[in-house]
Amino acid sequence: MQPDQLRTLLAIRDTGSLSAAADAVHLSHSAVSLQMKRFEEALGRNLLIKGKRPARLTPFGLALAERAAPILAQLQDLATLATPDSTSGEISIGFVPTTLQTLLPVVLTQMQSRFPDLSIRISSGLSGDLAARVAAGHLTYAFLTAPEADQPDLSLTEIAREPLCVIAPPGTALPSDPLKTLTNQPFIGFSRATWLGTQIAALLRAHAITPSIELDSIDAVENLVALGFGASIVPQRLYATPLDQTMACAPLPRAARHLALAAHKNDDRTTVLNALSNYAKDH
Known part of the structure:
Protein backbone atom coordinates (compact mmCIF):
# COMPACT_ATOMS: atom_id res chain seq x y z
CA MET A 1 0.00 0.00 0.00
CA GLN A 2 1.75 3.12 -1.28
CA PRO A 3 0.92 6.82 -0.65
CA ASP A 4 0.54 7.39 -4.41
CA GLN A 5 -2.09 4.66 -4.62
CA LEU A 6 -4.00 6.21 -1.71
CA ARG A 7 -3.81 9.68 -3.28
CA THR A 8 -5.31 8.32 -6.50
CA LEU A 9 -8.04 6.53 -4.53
CA LEU A 10 -8.93 9.81 -2.82
CA ALA A 11 -8.92 11.62 -6.16
CA ILE A 12 -11.39 9.09 -7.59
CA ARG A 13 -13.63 9.52 -4.58
CA ASP A 14 -13.49 13.33 -4.75
CA THR A 15 -13.80 13.77 -8.52
CA GLY A 16 -16.13 10.88 -9.36
CA SER A 17 -14.31 9.69 -12.49
CA LEU A 18 -11.04 8.11 -13.54
CA SER A 19 -10.35 10.85 -16.09
CA ALA A 20 -10.79 13.69 -13.59
CA ALA A 21 -8.78 11.76 -10.99
CA ALA A 22 -5.99 11.30 -13.56
CA ASP A 23 -5.86 15.07 -14.07
CA ALA A 24 -5.81 15.65 -10.31
CA VAL A 25 -2.83 13.35 -9.70
CA HIS A 26 -1.07 14.28 -12.99
CA LEU A 27 -1.24 10.81 -14.55
CA SER A 28 -2.79 9.45 -17.73
CA HIS A 29 -6.15 7.69 -17.66
CA SER A 30 -4.49 4.36 -18.49
CA ALA A 31 -1.89 4.83 -15.74
CA VAL A 32 -4.62 5.40 -13.16
CA SER A 33 -6.51 2.31 -14.32
CA LEU A 34 -3.37 0.18 -14.11
CA GLN A 35 -2.46 1.63 -10.70
CA MET A 36 -5.90 0.78 -9.27
CA LYS A 37 -5.81 -2.72 -10.80
CA ARG A 38 -2.46 -3.47 -9.15
CA PHE A 39 -3.71 -1.95 -5.88
CA GLU A 40 -6.75 -4.25 -5.93
CA GLU A 41 -4.56 -7.28 -6.68
CA ALA A 42 -2.26 -6.44 -3.76
CA LEU A 43 -5.20 -6.05 -1.38
CA GLY A 44 -7.24 -8.92 -2.70
CA ARG A 45 -10.32 -6.69 -2.59
CA ASN A 46 -12.26 -4.64 -5.13
CA LEU A 47 -11.92 -0.88 -4.78
CA LEU A 48 -14.10 0.07 -7.76
CA ILE A 49 -17.57 -1.17 -8.59
CA LYS A 50 -17.05 -3.10 -11.82
CA GLY A 51 -18.92 -1.86 -14.87
CA LYS A 52 -19.94 1.46 -13.32
CA ARG A 53 -19.38 4.59 -15.41
CA PRO A 54 -18.41 7.08 -14.10
CA ALA A 55 -16.23 5.26 -11.57
CA ARG A 56 -17.64 4.58 -8.12
CA LEU A 57 -15.82 3.17 -5.11
CA THR A 58 -17.02 0.04 -3.36
CA PRO A 59 -17.96 0.35 0.34
CA PHE A 60 -14.50 -1.01 1.12
CA GLY A 61 -12.92 1.54 -1.21
CA LEU A 62 -14.85 4.37 0.43
CA ALA A 63 -13.85 3.20 3.93
CA LEU A 64 -10.20 2.95 2.89
CA ALA A 65 -10.27 6.44 1.35
CA GLU A 66 -11.88 7.87 4.51
CA ARG A 67 -9.11 6.49 6.71
CA ALA A 68 -6.36 7.39 4.26
CA ALA A 69 -7.23 11.11 4.08
CA PRO A 70 -5.84 12.17 7.52
CA ILE A 71 -2.78 9.94 7.06
CA LEU A 72 -1.92 11.60 3.76
CA ALA A 73 -2.47 15.03 5.32
CA GLN A 74 -0.01 14.13 8.09
CA LEU A 75 2.52 12.92 5.53
CA GLN A 76 2.18 16.26 3.74
CA ASP A 77 2.72 18.11 7.02
CA LEU A 78 5.87 16.08 7.66
CA ALA A 79 7.16 16.91 4.19
CA THR A 80 6.43 20.58 4.77
CA LEU A 81 8.15 20.48 8.15
CA ALA A 82 11.29 19.13 6.50
CA THR A 83 11.34 21.95 3.93
CA PRO A 84 13.53 24.90 5.03
CA ASP A 85 11.78 28.27 5.12
CA SER A 86 8.45 26.73 4.14
CA THR A 87 5.49 29.04 3.52
CA SER A 88 2.87 26.28 3.51
CA GLY A 89 1.62 23.72 6.00
CA GLU A 90 0.51 24.78 9.46
CA ILE A 91 1.76 27.21 12.08
CA SER A 92 0.35 28.19 15.45
CA ILE A 93 0.48 31.73 16.82
CA GLY A 94 -0.24 32.78 20.38
CA PHE A 95 -1.53 36.23 21.33
CA VAL A 96 -1.73 37.79 24.77
CA PRO A 97 -5.35 38.80 25.48
CA THR A 98 -4.48 42.51 25.26
CA THR A 99 -3.80 42.07 21.52
CA LEU A 100 -6.82 39.97 20.49
CA GLN A 101 -9.01 42.94 19.53
CA THR A 102 -6.22 45.04 18.05
CA LEU A 103 -3.16 43.26 16.64
CA LEU A 104 -4.71 39.87 15.80
CA PRO A 105 -7.08 41.04 13.01
CA VAL A 106 -4.32 43.07 11.33
CA VAL A 107 -1.81 40.22 11.33
CA LEU A 108 -4.31 37.53 10.34
CA THR A 109 -5.66 39.53 7.37
CA GLN A 110 -2.19 40.16 5.96
CA MET A 111 -0.92 36.60 6.51
CA GLN A 112 -3.92 34.93 4.87
CA SER A 113 -3.58 37.24 1.88
CA ARG A 114 0.13 36.61 1.33
CA PHE A 115 0.35 32.92 2.32
CA PRO A 116 -2.82 31.18 1.07
CA ASP A 117 -1.24 27.73 1.51
CA LEU A 118 -0.43 28.38 5.16
CA SER A 119 -2.90 27.15 7.80
CA ILE A 120 -2.83 29.29 10.95
CA ARG A 121 -4.06 28.19 14.38
CA ILE A 122 -4.62 30.94 16.93
CA SER A 123 -4.53 30.61 20.71
CA SER A 124 -4.46 33.03 23.62
CA GLY A 125 -2.68 33.02 26.95
CA LEU A 126 -0.58 34.99 29.39
CA SER A 127 2.92 35.97 28.30
CA GLY A 128 4.70 33.48 30.56
CA ASP A 129 2.58 30.60 29.33
CA LEU A 130 2.99 31.59 25.67
CA ALA A 131 6.76 31.90 26.04
CA ALA A 132 6.96 28.44 27.61
CA ARG A 133 4.83 26.94 24.83
CA VAL A 134 7.04 28.45 22.11
CA ALA A 135 10.17 27.20 23.91
CA ALA A 136 8.67 23.70 24.14
CA GLY A 137 7.65 23.70 20.47
CA HIS A 138 3.91 23.68 21.18
CA LEU A 139 3.51 27.09 19.52
CA THR A 140 5.39 28.34 16.47
CA TYR A 141 5.24 32.04 17.41
CA ALA A 142 3.70 34.29 20.04
CA PHE A 143 3.01 37.99 20.47
CA LEU A 144 3.65 38.79 24.12
CA THR A 145 4.98 41.24 26.67
CA ALA A 146 8.76 41.01 26.42
CA PRO A 147 10.20 39.28 29.50
CA GLU A 148 12.70 41.00 31.75
CA ALA A 149 14.61 37.75 32.37
CA ASP A 150 16.62 36.06 29.62
CA GLN A 151 14.80 33.32 27.68
CA PRO A 152 17.59 31.08 26.34
CA ASP A 153 15.41 29.10 23.90
CA LEU A 154 13.62 32.10 22.43
CA SER A 155 14.37 34.68 19.78
CA LEU A 156 12.54 37.95 20.52
CA THR A 157 11.78 40.68 17.98
CA GLU A 158 10.47 43.95 19.40
CA ILE A 159 7.22 44.93 17.71
CA ALA A 160 6.30 48.11 19.60
CA HIS A 258 7.57 46.20 25.18
CA LEU A 259 5.51 44.09 22.82
CA ALA A 260 7.56 41.34 21.18
CA LEU A 261 7.26 38.48 18.72
CA ALA A 262 8.71 35.28 20.16
CA ALA A 263 10.04 32.38 18.08
CA HIS A 264 12.14 29.37 18.95
CA LYS A 265 15.84 29.97 18.29
CA ASN A 266 15.87 26.97 15.95
CA ASP A 267 12.92 28.15 13.87
CA ASP A 268 13.86 28.30 10.18
CA ARG A 269 10.72 29.87 8.66
CA THR A 270 12.54 33.12 7.94
CA THR A 271 10.04 34.37 5.35
CA VAL A 272 7.00 33.78 7.57
CA LEU A 273 8.71 35.20 10.66
CA ASN A 274 9.80 38.37 8.85
CA ALA A 275 6.32 38.83 7.39
CA LEU A 276 4.72 38.50 10.84
CA SER A 277 7.13 41.05 12.26
CA ASN A 278 6.65 43.52 9.39
CA TYR A 279 2.84 43.31 9.42
CA ALA A 280 2.76 43.89 13.15
CA LYS A 281 5.08 46.88 12.91
CA ASP A 282 3.38 48.41 9.84
CA HIS A 283 1.40 51.11 11.59
Whole structure:
Protein backbone atom coordinates (compact mmCIF):
# COMPACT_ATOMS: atom_id res chain seq x y z
CA MET A 1 0.00 0.00 0.00
CA GLN A 2 1.75 3.12 -1.28
CA PRO A 3 0.92 6.82 -0.65
CA ASP A 4 0.54 7.39 -4.41
CA GLN A 5 -2.09 4.66 -4.62
CA LEU A 6 -4.00 6.21 -1.71
CA ARG A 7 -3.81 9.68 -3.28
CA THR A 8 -5.31 8.32 -6.50
CA LEU A 9 -8.04 6.53 -4.53
CA LEU A 10 -8.93 9.81 -2.82
CA ALA A 11 -8.92 11.62 -6.16
CA ILE A 12 -11.39 9.09 -7.59
CA ARG A 13 -13.63 9.52 -4.58
CA ASP A 14 -13.49 13.33 -4.75
CA THR A 15 -13.80 13.77 -8.52
CA GLY A 16 -16.13 10.88 -9.36
CA SER A 17 -14.31 9.69 -12.49
CA LEU A 18 -11.04 8.11 -13.54
CA SER A 19 -10.35 10.85 -16.09
CA ALA A 20 -10.79 13.69 -13.59
CA ALA A 21 -8.78 11.76 -10.99
CA ALA A 22 -5.99 11.30 -13.56
CA ASP A 23 -5.86 15.07 -14.07
CA ALA A 24 -5.81 15.65 -10.31
CA VAL A 25 -2.83 13.35 -9.70
CA HIS A 26 -1.07 14.28 -12.99
CA LEU A 27 -1.24 10.81 -14.55
CA SER A 28 -2.79 9.45 -17.73
CA HIS A 29 -6.15 7.69 -17.66
CA SER A 30 -4.49 4.36 -18.49
CA ALA A 31 -1.89 4.83 -15.74
CA VAL A 32 -4.62 5.40 -13.16
CA SER A 33 -6.51 2.31 -14.32
CA LEU A 34 -3.37 0.18 -14.11
CA GLN A 35 -2.46 1.63 -10.70
CA MET A 36 -5.90 0.78 -9.27
CA LYS A 37 -5.81 -2.72 -10.80
CA ARG A 38 -2.46 -3.47 -9.15
CA PHE A 39 -3.71 -1.95 -5.88
CA GLU A 40 -6.75 -4.25 -5.93
CA GLU A 41 -4.56 -7.28 -6.68
CA ALA A 42 -2.26 -6.44 -3.76
CA LEU A 43 -5.20 -6.05 -1.38
CA GLY A 44 -7.24 -8.92 -2.70
CA ARG A 45 -10.32 -6.69 -2.59
CA ASN A 46 -12.26 -4.64 -5.13
CA LEU A 47 -11.92 -0.88 -4.78
CA LEU A 48 -14.10 0.07 -7.76
CA ILE A 49 -17.57 -1.17 -8.59
CA LYS A 50 -17.05 -3.10 -11.82
CA GLY A 51 -18.92 -1.86 -14.87
CA LYS A 52 -19.94 1.46 -13.32
CA ARG A 53 -19.38 4.59 -15.41
CA PRO A 54 -18.41 7.08 -14.10
CA ALA A 55 -16.23 5.26 -11.57
CA ARG A 56 -17.64 4.58 -8.12
CA LEU A 57 -15.82 3.17 -5.11
CA THR A 58 -17.02 0.04 -3.36
CA PRO A 59 -17.96 0.35 0.34
CA PHE A 60 -14.50 -1.01 1.12
CA GLY A 61 -12.92 1.54 -1.21
CA LEU A 62 -14.85 4.37 0.43
CA ALA A 63 -13.85 3.20 3.93
CA LEU A 64 -10.20 2.95 2.89
CA ALA A 65 -10.27 6.44 1.35
CA GLU A 66 -11.88 7.87 4.51
CA ARG A 67 -9.11 6.49 6.71
CA ALA A 68 -6.36 7.39 4.26
CA ALA A 69 -7.23 11.11 4.08
CA PRO A 70 -5.84 12.17 7.52
CA ILE A 71 -2.78 9.94 7.06
CA LEU A 72 -1.92 11.60 3.76
CA ALA A 73 -2.47 15.03 5.32
CA GLN A 74 -0.01 14.13 8.09
CA LEU A 75 2.52 12.92 5.53
CA GLN A 76 2.18 16.26 3.74
CA ASP A 77 2.72 18.11 7.02
CA LEU A 78 5.87 16.08 7.66
CA ALA A 79 7.16 16.91 4.19
CA THR A 80 6.43 20.58 4.77
CA LEU A 81 8.15 20.48 8.15
CA ALA A 82 11.29 19.13 6.50
CA THR A 83 11.34 21.95 3.93
CA PRO A 84 13.53 24.90 5.03
CA ASP A 85 11.78 28.27 5.12
CA SER A 86 8.45 26.73 4.14
CA THR A 87 5.49 29.04 3.52
CA SER A 88 2.87 26.28 3.51
CA GLY A 89 1.62 23.72 6.00
CA GLU A 90 0.51 24.78 9.46
CA ILE A 91 1.76 27.21 12.08
CA SER A 92 0.35 28.19 15.45
CA ILE A 93 0.48 31.73 16.82
CA GLY A 94 -0.24 32.78 20.38
CA PHE A 95 -1.53 36.23 21.33
CA VAL A 96 -1.73 37.79 24.77
CA PRO A 97 -5.35 38.80 25.48
CA THR A 98 -4.48 42.51 25.26
CA THR A 99 -3.80 42.07 21.52
CA LEU A 100 -6.82 39.97 20.49
CA GLN A 101 -9.01 42.94 19.53
CA THR A 102 -6.22 45.04 18.05
CA LEU A 103 -3.16 43.26 16.64
CA LEU A 104 -4.71 39.87 15.80
CA PRO A 105 -7.08 41.04 13.01
CA VAL A 106 -4.32 43.07 11.33
CA VAL A 107 -1.81 40.22 11.33
CA LEU A 108 -4.31 37.53 10.34
CA THR A 109 -5.66 39.53 7.37
CA GLN A 110 -2.19 40.16 5.96
CA MET A 111 -0.92 36.60 6.51
CA GLN A 112 -3.92 34.93 4.87
CA SER A 113 -3.58 37.24 1.88
CA ARG A 114 0.13 36.61 1.33
CA PHE A 115 0.35 32.92 2.32
CA PRO A 116 -2.82 31.18 1.07
CA ASP A 117 -1.24 27.73 1.51
CA LEU A 118 -0.43 28.38 5.16
CA SER A 119 -2.90 27.15 7.80
CA ILE A 120 -2.83 29.29 10.95
CA ARG A 121 -4.06 28.19 14.38
CA ILE A 122 -4.62 30.94 16.93
CA SER A 123 -4.53 30.61 20.71
CA SER A 124 -4.46 33.03 23.62
CA GLY A 125 -2.68 33.02 26.95
CA LEU A 126 -0.58 34.99 29.39
CA SER A 127 2.92 35.97 28.30
CA GLY A 128 4.70 33.48 30.56
CA ASP A 129 2.58 30.60 29.33
CA LEU A 130 2.99 31.59 25.67
CA ALA A 131 6.76 31.90 26.04
CA ALA A 132 6.96 28.44 27.61
CA ARG A 133 4.83 26.94 24.83
CA VAL A 134 7.04 28.45 22.11
CA ALA A 135 10.17 27.20 23.91
CA ALA A 136 8.67 23.70 24.14
CA GLY A 137 7.65 23.70 20.47
CA HIS A 138 3.91 23.68 21.18
CA LEU A 139 3.51 27.09 19.52
CA THR A 140 5.39 28.34 16.47
CA TYR A 141 5.24 32.04 17.41
CA ALA A 142 3.70 34.29 20.04
CA PHE A 143 3.01 37.99 20.47
CA LEU A 144 3.65 38.79 24.12
CA THR A 145 4.98 41.24 26.67
CA ALA A 146 8.76 41.01 26.42
CA PRO A 147 10.20 39.28 29.50
CA GLU A 148 12.70 41.00 31.75
CA ALA A 149 14.61 37.75 32.37
CA ASP A 150 16.62 36.06 29.62
CA GLN A 151 14.80 33.32 27.68
CA PRO A 152 17.59 31.08 26.34
CA ASP A 153 15.41 29.10 23.90
CA LEU A 154 13.62 32.10 22.43
CA SER A 155 14.37 34.68 19.78
CA LEU A 156 12.54 37.95 20.52
CA THR A 157 11.78 40.68 17.98
CA GLU A 158 10.47 43.95 19.40
CA ILE A 159 7.22 44.93 17.71
CA ALA A 160 6.30 48.11 19.60
CA ARG A 161 6.90 50.14 22.73
CA GLU A 162 3.47 50.92 24.06
CA PRO A 163 3.57 53.92 26.45
CA LEU A 164 2.17 53.25 29.90
CA CYS A 165 -0.46 55.84 30.76
CA VAL A 166 -2.40 56.88 33.82
CA ILE A 167 -6.08 56.88 32.91
CA ALA A 168 -8.93 58.45 34.88
CA PRO A 169 -12.66 59.08 34.29
CA PRO A 170 -13.56 61.58 31.55
CA GLY A 171 -13.22 65.19 32.68
CA THR A 172 -10.65 64.43 35.40
CA ALA A 173 -7.97 67.12 35.69
CA LEU A 174 -4.71 65.18 35.87
CA PRO A 175 -1.88 66.73 37.95
CA SER A 176 1.63 67.28 36.64
CA ASP A 177 2.59 64.05 38.38
CA PRO A 178 -0.10 61.70 37.03
CA LEU A 179 0.65 59.05 39.67
CA LYS A 180 -0.96 61.29 42.31
CA THR A 181 -4.28 60.54 40.62
CA LEU A 182 -3.95 56.96 41.82
CA THR A 183 -3.84 58.09 45.45
CA ASN A 184 -6.97 60.23 45.08
CA GLN A 185 -9.16 57.60 43.42
CA PRO A 186 -9.58 53.83 43.73
CA PHE A 187 -6.80 52.14 41.81
CA ILE A 188 -8.03 49.50 39.34
CA GLY A 189 -5.06 47.22 38.78
CA PHE A 190 -4.13 44.81 36.03
CA SER A 191 -3.47 41.27 37.26
CA ARG A 192 -0.05 40.79 38.84
CA ALA A 193 -0.11 37.22 37.53
CA THR A 194 0.83 38.70 34.15
CA TRP A 195 4.21 40.07 33.07
CA LEU A 196 2.61 43.43 32.32
CA GLY A 197 0.87 43.49 35.71
CA THR A 198 4.18 42.69 37.41
CA GLN A 199 5.83 45.57 35.54
CA ILE A 200 3.10 48.01 36.61
CA ALA A 201 3.22 46.78 40.23
CA ALA A 202 6.99 47.35 40.35
CA LEU A 203 6.49 50.87 39.00
CA LEU A 204 4.04 51.66 41.82
CA ARG A 205 5.85 49.90 44.67
CA ALA A 206 7.82 53.00 45.64
CA HIS A 207 4.55 54.93 45.92
CA ALA A 208 2.84 52.33 48.14
CA ILE A 209 -0.11 52.18 45.75
CA THR A 210 -2.07 48.92 45.77
CA PRO A 211 -5.17 48.03 43.77
CA SER A 212 -8.69 48.26 45.15
CA ILE A 213 -9.81 46.01 42.29
CA GLU A 214 -7.59 43.72 40.24
CA LEU A 215 -8.66 42.38 36.83
CA ASP A 216 -7.04 40.23 34.16
CA SER A 217 -8.57 42.14 31.24
CA ILE A 218 -7.25 45.47 29.98
CA ASP A 219 -10.56 46.08 28.21
CA ALA A 220 -12.43 45.62 31.48
CA VAL A 221 -10.03 47.98 33.29
CA GLU A 222 -10.50 50.66 30.65
CA ASN A 223 -14.29 50.26 30.69
CA LEU A 224 -14.48 50.64 34.47
CA VAL A 225 -12.31 53.76 34.36
CA ALA A 226 -14.42 55.26 31.57
CA LEU A 227 -17.53 54.61 33.70
CA GLY A 228 -16.02 56.45 36.67
CA PHE A 229 -15.10 53.58 38.99
CA GLY A 230 -11.49 54.69 39.53
CA ALA A 231 -8.13 55.21 37.84
CA SER A 232 -5.50 52.88 36.46
CA ILE A 233 -2.31 52.41 34.46
CA VAL A 234 -2.58 50.72 31.07
CA PRO A 235 -0.54 50.70 27.85
CA GLN A 236 -1.61 52.67 24.82
CA ARG A 237 -1.98 49.50 22.80
CA LEU A 238 -0.82 49.11 19.22
CA TYR A 239 -3.71 49.65 16.78
CA ALA A 240 -6.12 50.53 19.61
CA THR A 241 -8.24 53.71 19.78
CA PRO A 242 -6.25 56.49 21.53
CA LEU A 243 -7.06 56.43 25.21
CA ASP A 244 -7.54 60.18 25.42
CA GLN A 245 -10.57 59.92 23.14
CA THR A 246 -12.64 58.23 25.82
CA MET A 247 -11.08 59.24 29.15
CA ALA A 248 -8.48 61.43 30.82
CA CYS A 249 -5.02 60.16 29.97
CA ALA A 250 -1.40 61.10 30.72
CA PRO A 251 1.66 59.08 29.65
CA LEU A 252 4.25 58.19 32.26
CA PRO A 253 7.79 59.30 31.34
CA ARG A 254 10.07 56.48 30.13
CA ALA A 255 7.53 53.77 31.02
CA ALA A 256 6.36 51.38 28.32
CA ARG A 257 5.20 47.85 27.67
CA HIS A 258 7.57 46.20 25.18
CA LEU A 259 5.51 44.09 22.82
CA ALA A 260 7.56 41.34 21.18
CA LEU A 261 7.26 38.48 18.72
CA ALA A 262 8.71 35.28 20.16
CA ALA A 263 10.04 32.38 18.08
CA HIS A 264 12.14 29.37 18.95
CA LYS A 265 15.84 29.97 18.29
CA ASN A 266 15.87 26.97 15.95
CA ASP A 267 12.92 28.15 13.87
CA ASP A 268 13.86 28.30 10.18
CA ARG A 269 10.72 29.87 8.66
CA THR A 270 12.54 33.12 7.94
CA THR A 271 10.04 34.37 5.35
CA VAL A 272 7.00 33.78 7.57
CA LEU A 273 8.71 35.20 10.66
CA ASN A 274 9.80 38.37 8.85
CA ALA A 275 6.32 38.83 7.39
CA LEU A 276 4.72 38.50 10.84
CA SER A 277 7.13 41.05 12.26
CA ASN A 278 6.65 43.52 9.39
CA TYR A 279 2.84 43.31 9.42
CA ALA A 280 2.76 43.89 13.15
CA LYS A 281 5.08 46.88 12.91
CA ASP A 282 3.38 48.41 9.84
CA HIS A 283 1.40 51.11 11.59
